[in-house]
Amino acid sequence: EVQLMESGGGLVQPGGSLRLSCGGSGFTFDSHWMSWVRQAAGKGLEWVATIANDGSEKYYVDSVKGRFTISRDNGKRSLYLQMNSLRVEDTAVYYCSSANLGWGQGTLVTVSS
């Protein structure tokens, strides 16, 4: 069974940093491109970042370029999102996902003073 499990969310002040993690199991982790997608309360889904299966390609939505970094460690079957210079508008539930496998349960990031 495919499982994706996020962790690392929490409350952080504007300008602060947070690192999200996502562990994958039940599939060949290093064969799949992975993404982070977020959802603000009561809103739709917004793509954040995507990384190639071997980490050679990375793509970001314009609003997080220069602030967020996606990475992965295939040996640990883990996906990461380093978030710096956080803004109030980054507040959302963050999901890790694979386009043809599924989504995790999400982790809540709240940016507030």
Added chain:
Amino acid sequence: QAGLTQPPSVSTDLGQTATLTCTGNNNNVGHQGAVWLQQVQGHPPKLLSYRDNNRPSGISERFSASRSGNTASLTIAGLQPEDEGDYYCSAWDTSLSGWVFGGGTKLTVL
């Protein structure tokens, strides 16, 4: 980033068939097809199909996807009360180098 177009809401009778649509362009839906997701209130999105009509294991055959040009469709047969929720489409956009999402369709089973 520009998004895909979905009707905000669809209502269909219990036991009937609902068809949801998602319109994009040649760079996204028309290029690699769409992914369909179901989100029930308070739960994470659930993958229903990818690359037009590939269903992950465990997804009911009542859910079937298709595509005609730049418009993708999700058909749900024999509607059940548990099918109520928000349905999102998504596609990789080759010109934007990123995923684009539709605004979601709220499905109500009457």
